[in-house]
Amino acid sequence: MADWRKLEQACLRLESSDSYKLKAQHRLEFATLYRAACADLALADSYQLPIATVRYLHQLVGRAHNQLYRTGRFEVSQWSDELFRKVPRRLFHDQYLRVAFAIFWGGFLLAMFLSSKWTPVHNFKEIVMTPDQMAALEASFSQEIGGQGRASGGEAMMMGFYINHNTTIGLRCFAMGLLLGIGGLFETIFNSIYLGAAFGHMTTVPQADNFFQFVTAHGPFELTAIVLSAAAGMRLGFSIVFTRGYRRVDSLIRAAIESIPIMMLAVVMFFLAAIIEGFLSPSPAPYAFKAAVAMISSMSIMFYIVVLGYSSEPLEDEQ
Numbered sequence: 001m002a003d004w005r006k007l008e009q010a011c012l013r014l015e016s017s018d019s020y021k022l023k024a025q026h027r028l029e030f031a032t033l034y035r036a037a038c039a040d041l042a043l044a045d046s047y048q049l050p051i052a053t054v055r056y057l058h059q060l061v062g063r064a065h066n067q068l069y070r071t072g073r074f075e076v077s078q079w080s081d082e083l084f085r086k087v088p089r090r091l092f093h094d095q096y097l098r099v100a101f102a103i104f105w106g107g108f109l110l111a112m113f114l115s116s117k118w119t120p121v122h123n124f125k126e127i128v129m130t131p132d133q134m135a136a137l138e139a140s141f142s143q144e145i146g147g148q149g150r151a152s153g154g155e156a157m158m159m160g161f162y163i164n165h166n167t168t169i170g171l172r173c174f175a176m177g178l179l180l181g182i183g184g185l186f187e188t189i190f191n192s193i194y195l196g197a198a199f200g201h202m203t204t205v206p207q208a209d210n211f212f213q214f215v216t217a218h219g220p221f222e223l224t225a226i227v228l229s230a231a232a233g234m235r236l237g238f239s240i241v242f243t244r245g246y247r248r249v250d251s252l253i254r255a256a257i258e259s260i261p262i263m264m265l266a267v268v269m270f271f272l273a274a275i276i277e278g279f280l281s282p283s284p285a286p287y288a289f290k291a292a293v294a295m296i297s298s299m300s301i302m303f304y305i306v307v308l309g310y311s312s313e314p315l316e317d318e319q
Contacts, residue, residue: 003033003036003037004037004040004056004057004060006029006033007030007033007034007036007037007060007064008060008063010029010030010033010064011060011063011064011067014030014067030064030067030068031068033064034061034064034065034068037057037060037061037064038061040057041054041057041058041061044057084308085308086261087261087265088304088305088308088309089308089309089311090258090261090309091261091262091265091304091305091309092305092306092309092310092311093309094231094235094258094262096231096232096234096235096238097227097228097231097262099231099234100184100188100227100228100230100231100234101227101231103185103188103189103192104188104191104192104223104226104227104230105192105227106192107188107189107192107193107196108192108193108195108196108199108223109196110193110196111124111128111192111193111194111195111196111197111200112196112197112199112200113196113200114197114200115128115196115197115198115199115200115201115204116200116201116203116204117203117204118203119200124197125197125200125201128193128194128197129194129197129198129201134201137198137201137202138202138205138207141202141207141210141211141214142207142210143210144210145210145213145214145281145282145283145284167267167270169191169226169229170225170226170228170229170266170267170270171229172187173187173188173191173226173229173230173233174229174230174232174233174263175233176230176233177230177232177233177234177235177236177237178233178236178237179237181233181234181236181237181238181240181241182237183233183237184230184233184234184237185234187230187233188227188230188234191226191230195223199215212287213281213287213290214281214282215281216281216287216290216291216294217276217277217280217281217290217291217293217294217297218273218274218276218277218280218281218294219294220294220297220298220301221269221270221272221273221276221297221301222269222270222273222277224269224301225265225266225267225269225270225273228262228263228265228266228269229262229263229266231262232259232262232263232266235255235258235259235262236252236255236256236259238255239251239252239254239255240252269301272297276293276297280293
């Protein structure tokens, strides 16, 4: 009788608006009570207990079955909790994301400094980039940004190009991470050093103003998305090596599930970067406005991952 009351109370909790917020141990207890009630119902039918008892057990088992095997419903509160509480916390505590951020931004800033006009090492950029690559980069920004108009629909066409281009970079970083994680490390290091050298080199040429007019606005979203893609790939790759006691297949599946929030955020950032890169970056808008967009983008990223993600308490599904 006591177990029946517990199961009935659990059904009431599951039927409430907070049904998907039960902790893991509560879900396990609910399943145990459900199996016990099914066994009691079978015994009640066999021993021909009073009809009221049998009817009560039928209703109780039916309610429990509906809750245990019901399909998910779209609930705004559930999605809000997932997007603004759980996902940021997973990202903030993700060790692979921290490693990817440290490697990428450390390599990027160091390579940019060593390739800039302030560097004490004057041949670093020649080691990273070929003369043809540097010449092509300079030629790409030889004309003033916004100085030439585009045909109607040109911005939308370029946005589509940048979505495809940015996604290719992200997928390459992600796929390289599958090579036991080591490939992701090398791809992240390569991208950070090459991009840093390119940025640094452009500070030494007359086209510097045109270059930074173009890259400033969309840079935060695009570069962060590259880091997120690399982190997701490294998580999958290293899960094959460091299984944490699971079978390699199970470890890979768990890592894939844990990587979903990172890749989804990377996709969103690549898309936002492509919109800015297609419409704002090549426009004649003042540099101060583009810098403000970059600042707001950076602050938004920091707020989502750090401010919303900071918490010393584990998530319910991690307990």
